[in-house]
Amino acid sequence: MIKDHQTAVLEVDRLVTEFPTPKGTIRAVNDVSFQLHQGETLALVGESGCGKSVTALSIMGLLAHPGRISSGTIRYGKDDLLGYSTSQMRKIRGNKISMIFQEPMTSLNPVFRIKDQMMEVILEHQDLSSKAAFDRAVELLGMVGIPSPEKRIMDFPHHLSGGMRQRVMIAMALTSPDPGILIADEPTTALDVTIQAQILQLIRKLQEKNGMSLLLITHDMGVVAKMADRVAVMYAGKKIEEADVIECFENPCHPYTRGLLNSIPSNKKYKGANRLEAIQGFVPNLLELGKGCPFTNRCTVAMDICQAAFPSQAQIIEGHHVCCHAVNPTDADKGGRP
Amino acid sequence: MIKYITKRLILLIPTLFGVVTIVFFMMSLAPGDPARLALGAHATPEAVEAMRHELGLDRPLHIQYLNYLKQVAVFDFGKSIKTGEPVLYELLSRFPATIELSVVSIIISTILGILAGIISATRQNSMIDFGAMFAALVGVSMPVFWLALILIMVFSVGLNLFPTGGRINIRLFMDPLTQFYLLDAIVYIFREGDFSYFLSALKHIILPAVALATIPLAVIARVTRSSMLEVVRQDYIRTARAKGLSERTVIYKHALRNALLPVITIIGIEFGYNLAGAVLTEEIFSWPGIGRWLYSAVTARDIPAVQGGVILIAVVFVLVNLAVDIFYAYINPKIRY
């Protein structure tokens, strides 16, 4: 299949997700918009707690109590997923939009055999006999590189290693003959480097094979560089920059994105250096955010305006957007979107 | 599996040895002279003296202990001072009554408790949840003996729905084959088509079983609920939802299977407590079981009976818990063997 980077299969628009807590309401996702195109890989990066997982769960409609989507739309094809009924949503999940999670060790149900867990999805979404479903499950396990799948399928999850479990998770996410979207939430962070490389390679191969779109959530710029077509950078619940992957690495516009790249020790520029260019300060508490740009307190180019208002989105080149007063000093006057 | 069970049984030996030792020395410390008790109110001092000799109470304590160990090793727990019967026989003859009562009450509490727990968990923070959990908390806070009295006051005296005590209407002259009256009464249904035996046995067991079921019911409901809530938070439940399964399947298949694992342990423990700790309930409902027997042995200071009874009950209790452990291991795929 070909990548069609023009058709948006998923369109998140001005999504706001909140968690009311005793100490106040946390806006985990604050006015985030992005599009995922047919067949492409969009990487969502950002520091821990910036709202990546919550964004993904919002899309799947799987927010944990007490989380709620307070505004925005999530368009899948022509429909707004937020308007879907539970049963409509169920038809999408695991079928059109699948998700795999960070912790392969705990993401499989310990009391069911792999067989049952795999066949369950197949039978749920496809009109197959259980024999056919079983065969399909074995086939899928083979496809994700599990040796002697017909034997392994009878195992319980605890019989498998972490890497194998993650493969099972991937196989389970790809049961549909026509998987539309795969959301992978830090699929390799819990794994060893060598295993991580295997899994990433596997995902890439599968994506090439069946042309699905991948929303890859990660905090590892290395993974982004290796996997992504486009990158959206989040900071404290806000999307602050979005660009084509090469553009993002070569011409990062937001001071945070630049800092992030500079913080990586394997950055070529550190050959022989003995200091990193680190971002100073710490990620702000989501409860104590003001109206302004959340990065202000760590920013080297902060201005007065940064305290007062969150910058609107500016376009650098086609497909490269950034939200920063320093990049787009005039937009405060316009008082809205460019 | 056999190997595991054997190993667990072997591991029991030190515990049981400890039990026997503790019980023996505790009871030797107890005031009250078994010889005196054996002879009754106005026994002459000479007769008491002779009796002490006969019972071996005039020998040094460590000799008594060694003798006792020797006896216990061959399941000889001595004879009850009060009745002169072997303690083991006395206990076993009361055991069916207690088992029947415990089983009925644990069935009641398991069914209702799990149901209440699931309903509460699936409607977390709703009025139903709040109400059920408050009720469960009241249940665990309930002085059982008081509840028993209130049950009698309301259902037996006030509404005259149930008898006040006993196991069956005595005038029916039922022939107990198994000593489990409900089962025996079923025989009458098949043999003679006579339901009155069964109904009577049922009517007799309901109030005590309900009283005895309160705490296990409340505990099971609470454990089921919290276990369920815990499980629902797990990653694999999120996975199940992400697969597009219906909420029903997610809860009743994926969550419940996992959530019930700890509940089984609790049911076992509560069953063990019921078997051994139904003293108050049996006392109030004149239920001829081991709790009541042991209590009267304690108050009468029938020392061999108390020693033997406590040891045997501890053994039963430990074995029930062991059985539950083994069952748990057996049904839990997370444990390999």
Added chain:
Amino acid sequence: MNPSLVSVKHLKKYFTVKSDTLWGKKSILKAVDDVSFDLYACETLGVVGESGCGKSTVGKTMLRLHERTDGSVWYKERDIYSLDRHELKQVRRQMQMIFQDPFSSLNPRKQVRDIVAQPLRIFNQGTRQEIQDKVDHLLEEVGLNPKFKTRYPHQFSGGQRQRIGIARAIALEPELIICDESVSALDVSIQAQVLNLLLELQEKYRLTYMFIAHDLSVVEFISTRIMVMYLGKIVEQAPKDTLVDNHLHPYTASLFKASPDIDPRNRNDEVLLPGDVPSPLDPPSGCYFHPRCPRCMEVCTHTYPETREVAPGHWVACHLY
């Protein structure tokens, strides 16, 4: 080269573990299996390897936080395992450790000032007031505002907590600090801050680091020498540049290949290391790496290779060399 500060000779650490089967059979887990290396003053020795390969155990056994199974650890001509309690205390003063999880390594019920003051107090470093002044100084040193010293660890972010741990570690001005995955749990931006801090402190106090991590890029950046471990054994050991440019062991090569490059233009789809990391409870015969090794030979399946010095300071354990 600087003189050797710590010399580890044939160190072994075996754990007896109950397997998690119902039978509870006991088996031997060779967490560290015959490991020898030297730590030279003022250097940073990086230790990399996959999870469970025994990196932390080496660190802990060096400090005698675990008792060894066999071998010796020499600190300035003295075998740590022959010291009595009191002498050991004095030696440990010179060797500190910083752990991965910045939460579990700080007592949550103690105020920051008590945490940092504890080593000073135990080693009687002055009066209460002096100790408090020292604490203020230490906190400033690691970039924390001393006015937060009455706070509790949970009121700090991960990076700040790691700084508290560092402050405690340098309180007694040790010679050696073992950093066990000290930056792994941190976000990159924070990780960079902490790495900078460690480098600063090293320069200032002439510290020696043993830097344990599984992230090759971090080790590569901070170390002067790198040691690669696989299943409790050292497979390769060399000065950083040698290792980066001229690594010999196939496992080292795979590690380098697997750790992603941050250049999106450079997406090569080379063949990766297949298979899973074997369990240390049941290591493969011969060279532990042979089932996954792309260059496996017959000899590898039955004989563990000897460690050879192929170039000055470059040790490798592989039949190929």
Added chain:
Amino acid sequence: QKTLVYGKSQAAIALDPGVVDEGGSSIVVSQIFDSLLAYEPGGTKVIPALAEKYEISADGKEITFFLRKGVKFHDGTDMDADAVVFSLARQQFKDHPYNQYGPWKYWDTSGFKDMFKKDGSLKKKGIIKDIVKTDDHTVKVLLNKADAAIMVNFTLYFTSIVSPTAVKKYGADFRKNPVGTGAFKFVKWVKDDHVLLKKNKAYWGEKAKVDNLVFKVFPDATARSMALIKGEVDIIEPPDADNLKELEKNPRVKIMSKEGLTMGYICMNVERKPFDNKLVRQAVNHAIDKNEIIQAVYGKLGSAATMPLPPSLWGFNKNIAPYTYDPGKAKELLAKAGHADGFEVDLFALPVSRPYNPNGKKVGEIMQAQLKKVGINAKIVTYDIGTYWDKVDAGEFDMCMTGWSGEPDPNDWLHRLFTAGYLNSARWKNDVYTDLVTRARSISNVAQRTGLYEKAQEIIHEEAPIVMLAYGVLTAPMRDNVEGHIIYPSSKLVLRHISLK
């Protein structure tokens, strides 16, 4: 098929009449076995039973029983001299082959047989020397010394005649399979729950009027009386006074009662201060309001006692004015005795329910409050019943509750309870008194004896070693369709008289 269900408080523990010593078993045993002699129904006169008559030799050392002929045990074997000798000898002789199935509590403690020391030497000679068969229907009991009081024992259940065949057959299990000659046969026993008996159609005497007799256990008095109200049982052992009041209100229940030969009293340990002082003892007698205790605890189960023997018994001195409840007087006496500020004592509360004291703890609580009013601080102490008697008999108490269910002879009360011996719990000794009651024992003239006993009572009243509390009233609550029940003053329960309407 008529079934009589009797609700009792204690479970039976053994059904061999020789080993029984408590109410739970004895009332069952009494229906299954007969003794050689019996009391007349409802009275205290001794009448023949399995022995048609008896003779006592002139020196009083030989009792000859002439047995009733044609009496059969429930197992069909004959009741004959062999059976009688067997029944008694197994309790008497250590070397009897069936002696091992004891302990023969009552026999052992009645002083019938010789007692030996640990080293085997004789400690105390027993009353009975030997039991011999003269012919098939005649048995002689030979005594070591004359004792007229022994005859009463042959009415009691522990001298019941058991089937030797059955004893030999069951051995140790005879106590679970009793075979006697009584009006009811043993059928089944479910421990702690009930015992089922059925009518002995071949009974030698007045045959039972119901077909089945069930003894059902209700340890709790309230449960027992509720079972009666609901008709689950026909007749019950008396419950608490308060339950009785409830029962009285119920139209389907009737309550029979009769004064029994039983009384409850409080002993003051005269060997201890301050009860060595007569004035203090009298003060306590004035300080205790028996009526309040009876109202709160005994109810219909007792009446206020004045003298240490029941008023229905001959020899009772009607002329002595009982101590009145008068706290003022009590205080006065205490002041006179030098205890104006009061003192502290231990009050032993009887831990079990007895016909003469249904609830020792309650009695104790009330007494405690009453004594407090005159400045005496009583601390209620209680033990298990065994320890309780141990301590009481050893004199390790200040005040204790006790009581007596005696025989219809003043000697059994005035001599037995207040002269040297372990039953003299107050440990009171008075030579004049002892002389009076010992003299009365050896005389057979009732009028003469009466005079002596009345004098003795004056002394005991003045000396006041005890506080008389209550005479027990024997009560039998039953359904209104229960007819013909007879209460025996000696507390023996005989159910064969009952018929059901």
Added chain:
Amino acid sequence: MPFNPENTLWYDHWLQLKQNRSALLGLAIIGAFVVVAFLAPVLATHDPLVQNVSLRLSKPFENGYLLGSDDFGRDIFSRILYGARISLVIGAIAIGISLTVGTALGLISGFYGGTLDVLIMGLVDVMLAFPYILLAIVIVSILGPSLNNAMIAIGIVGIPRFARIIRAQVLAEKENDYVMVERSLGTSDLELMMVSILPNCMAPIIVQVTLGYAGAILSSAALSFLGLGTQPPTPEWGLMLASAKQFVASAWWVVTFPGVAILLSVLGFNLFGDGLRDILDPRLKD
């Protein structure tokens, strides 16, 4: 710098507690219970020990008895008020015994491990082999029935629970790197146990104390009910029920009110303990 309570972990817990309705209800009940216990002499309408046999078994509001009188004509209301004192004391002492002994055993056992651990836990296992109430009954029957002995028995019976909970907590806590760090600094065992580890075990201890308090009240009532605990005429609730048994058919108030008192006080502690557990120790849920 002055100590600021807002900094401590406890402050967070307090914030959470304020949100927990049932825990607050429990706290309120416990508060009321304590107030009643302290003010019993002020609130009582009668002397709890004074008998008036002629007015025995008066109905509520009859003859000036708010909740009626018992079979000695004592005021039930006043007796219940004074009963709160007894229960409060019983709970405190019994828990005190279980807490100190149990904590010491659990701490030593968990901290040192090895043979000591095997021995202590063996003992604990043996104690746990006896069902709770049975062990209490046997202990009291040996020591003799009295208030003090009942407290001791309940205290002893509670030891294994504390020992186990604390051992488990110590074992978990020992895994934390800070223990290893502090040990590597040369901290003494005693300091490690008492200063470093024990405070981190407080959460389950506090929860267990609250729940154990409820259990102690209940057990002491049960023992008294069986005649093995407090002795008359002490106004203990279980004891009041014991003598009220016979009035189930005739005088409901004698049976009802002491039971309600037990239920309420136990419920108070359970509600509070439950809430505390949710807050302090979410892992420990039943």
